[in-house]
Amino acid sequence: MSAVILEIVIILVLILINGFLAMSEISVVSARKARLQSRADEGDSRAASALKLAENPGTFLSTVQIGITLVGILTGVFGGATLARWLAAQLSQIPVLGPYAHTIAVTAVVLTITFLTLLLGELTPKRIGLANAENLSMRIAPVMSVLARVTAPIVHLLERSSNALLALLRIAPQSEPEVSDEEIRVLLAQGTRVGIFEPIEGEIVEQVFRMSDRTVAALLTPRPDIVWLAPDAPRAAVHQAVQASGHSRYPVADGDLDRVVGVVTVKDLFAAAGGVTAVPQDVMRAALFVPETMPALRLLDEFRTSGSKMALVVDEYGGVSGLVTAGDLVEAIVGSLPGPDEVDEVQAVRREDGSWLIDGMLPLDEFCALFNVRLADDEDDWYQTVGGLVMGVLGHVPKAGEQCAWQGLDIEVIDMDGRRVDKILVTQPSVTQEEMKQ
Known part of the structure; x- marks a missing residue:
C-alpha cells in the first residue's frame, strides 16, 4: 500500500511540475514587454529578469520544453503500473469484474492520469498564466533563470542541431516579428x-x-488657392489681402509664385513703429522649400529645426505647386480647427438616399477608408485627392454631370471650380435600402 501511495504522490508532483512549466511558458510569452520594461526602469530586478527571458524566447522555450519532456518521460516511467496492479487486485475480488479487472484498472489509471495532466498540468496553469501574465512572469523569472543556466549546454546543443536541420531544409530562421x-x-x-x-x-x-503614409503633396493648399504678396505691395493692398483671406502668413513673390523671395507674417507686417503697416520686403523672412515627395512627418521635423511654420512645395521641375503650414499638419491629425469666424466645411456628407456628397479636395486615403476600398499601386502614386482620381479615371478634365465607375462606386461630377473637380456624388449600388436607413 505504501508503494501505491508513493507512486500517486510522485505522479501528482510530476503533474504539478508540468503545470508550473506550462504556466511559466504562457505567462512569459504573453507578458507585455512595455509593462515589464516600465517596472525594470523603476529598479525591479524581477521585471528585468522576466524581460530578459521574454527577449530571448528561443532559449527560454527550449528550457521549458526540456523540462516538460523530462517530466513526460518520468511520468511514463512511473505511469501508474503499481497503482494499476493494486486496483486490479481490488477489482478481481468482484466476481463479475474479475475477468476484466486488469483491463479496467489500466484504463481507469490512464484516463485519471490524462485528466489530471490536462487539468492540473496544462489547462488551468495556462489560464492562470494568461490572467496575470506580468506579475507571474516576474515571480517565476528567478527560478526559470536558474533552470536556463542549468540546461544551457543542452539548449545550446538543441539550437545548433535545429539550426542545422533548418539549413538542410533551406528554411531561414524567423526573427522576432515587429509590432505592426x-x-x-x-x-x-x-x-x-x-x-x-x-x-x-x-x-x-x-x-x-x-x-x-502621406507625402506633403496630399496636404498642400494648391497653387491656385495661394494668396501671396508682392515685395513692394502698397499698404492698402496688404490690408485688403489680409482682411479678405484671414491668413497669418503669406509668401512674398516677385511677379508669380515661381519666384518666391520670402514669407511674411501678419504680426511682422503690423508691428512697425507708430502702427504703420510695413512693406513686405522690409520684414520678410527666408522661405522654406520642400519637395512634393517629402513624407508629411518629416516636414514636421523640418518645421521644428527651421523654426518656420510654412513651407512652399515644389514639383520635380522646380515650380511651386502649393504650400503647407504647421496648421495643416495638426489638422491632418486632430481634424479641422476652424477659426472663430469660420465654418468648418465637412468634406463628406451622407445624404438621406445613402449617396455621399464629396469635396473634390478630400484626400484620397480618407476617401478609400470611407468606402473601404483599396488603391491600385499606380493610383496610389499618381493621385492625392478624389478630384485627381476622377480626372484620371475619365482621362480628361470633366464637366459637371459626367459619370464614371471605380471600384464598384458610381461617381458623378456635380460641380467644377474652373478646371478643378469641386464636388462629386458617390453611390454604392451594392448598398441596400435597409443599410442606407441604418
Whole structure:
C-alpha cells in the first residue's frame, strides 16, 4: 500500500511540475514587454529578469520544453503500473469484474492520469498564466533563470542541431516579428472597449498612422488657392489681402509664385513703429522649400529645426505647386480647427438616399477608408485627392454631370471650380435600402 501511495504522490508532483512549466511558458510569452520594461526602469530586478527571458524566447522555450519532456518521460516511467496492479487486485475480488479487472484498472489509471495532466498540468496553469501574465512572469523569472543556466549546454546543443536541420531544409530562421500597425489598432480597440482609452485617442492614433503614409503633396493648399504678396505691395493692398483671406502668413513673390523671395507674417507686417503697416520686403523672412515627395512627418521635423511654420512645395521641375503650414499638419491629425469666424466645411456628407456628397479636395486615403476600398499601386502614386482620381479615371478634365465607375462606386461630377473637380456624388449600388436607413 505504501508503494501505491508513493507512486500517486510522485505522479501528482510530476503533474504539478508540468503545470508550473506550462504556466511559466504562457505567462512569459504573453507578458507585455512595455509593462515589464516600465517596472525594470523603476529598479525591479524581477521585471528585468522576466524581460530578459521574454527577449530571448528561443532559449527560454527550449528550457521549458526540456523540462516538460523530462517530466513526460518520468511520468511514463512511473505511469501508474503499481497503482494499476493494486486496483486490479481490488477489482478481481468482484466476481463479475474479475475477468476484466486488469483491463479496467489500466484504463481507469490512464484516463485519471490524462485528466489530471490536462487539468492540473496544462489547462488551468495556462489560464492562470494568461490572467496575470506580468506579475507571474516576474515571480517565476528567478527560478526559470536558474533552470536556463542549468540546461544551457543542452539548449545550446538543441539550437545548433535545429539550426542545422533548418539549413538542410533551406528554411531561414524567423526573427522576432515587429509590432505592426494592425496589432496596435487591435490593442487600441480593445483598450477603448474596456475604457482604458478615450475614443478620441484612438482616432488621433489612426490619423497619425494615415499621416505616416502621406507625402506633403496630399496636404498642400494648391497653387491656385495661394494668396501671396508682392515685395513692394502698397499698404492698402496688404490690408485688403489680409482682411479678405484671414491668413497669418503669406509668401512674398516677385511677379508669380515661381519666384518666391520670402514669407511674411501678419504680426511682422503690423508691428512697425507708430502702427504703420510695413512693406513686405522690409520684414520678410527666408522661405522654406520642400519637395512634393517629402513624407508629411518629416516636414514636421523640418518645421521644428527651421523654426518656420510654412513651407512652399515644389514639383520635380522646380515650380511651386502649393504650400503647407504647421496648421495643416495638426489638422491632418486632430481634424479641422476652424477659426472663430469660420465654418468648418465637412468634406463628406451622407445624404438621406445613402449617396455621399464629396469635396473634390478630400484626400484620397480618407476617401478609400470611407468606402473601404483599396488603391491600385499606380493610383496610389499618381493621385492625392478624389478630384485627381476622377480626372484620371475619365482621362480628361470633366464637366459637371459626367459619370464614371471605380471600384464598384458610381461617381458623378456635380460641380467644377474652373478646371478643378469641386464636388462629386458617390453611390454604392451594392448598398441596400435597409443599410442606407441604418
